[in-house]
Amino acid sequence: MIVRISGEGQYQLAEADAGRLNELEREVQATLEDGRATDFPAAYGGLLDFVRSSGERLGDDELEPSQVILPPADISFDEASQEFTGEGLIPD
Numbered sequence: 001m002i003v004r005i006s007g008e009g010q011y012q013l014a015e016a017d018a019g020r021l022n023e024l025e026r027e028v029q030a031t032l033e034d035g036r037a038t039d040f041p042a043a044y045g046g047l048l049d050f051v052r053s054s055g056e057r058l059g060d061d062e063l064e065p066s067q068v069i070l071p072p073a074d075i076s077f078d079e080a081s082q083e084f085t086g087e088g089l090i091p092d
Helices: 015-033 040-054 077-083
Strands: 004-006 009-012 068-070
Touching: 004 040, 015 040, 015 077, 040 068, 040 077
Parallel strands: 004 068
Antiparallel strands: 004 009
C-alpha cells in the first residue's frame, strides 16, 4: 500500500501493516473525538513515525497512486478535527 504524508513524500508499506496503521489512526481519532488536544501531537506523531519506520520511502521521481493520504506533520488539533471524520482517512 502507498501512503503519502502531505508535504513529505510517499511510502510503500506492506499490506500486513494495514492493521497496525488502522489501530494508530483510531488512537488519533479518539484524541480528537474526546477533545484531548494535549494528547494529539503524540498520537499523530506515532502514526507518522510508524509510516516512516515501517515503510520504504519512494523517490521523488516515483509517483504512484496513494491509497492513503495523511495530513502534514504540523497539522493542528483543530485542522485535524476536520480531516479525521467519519470513517477516517485509512480504509479498513
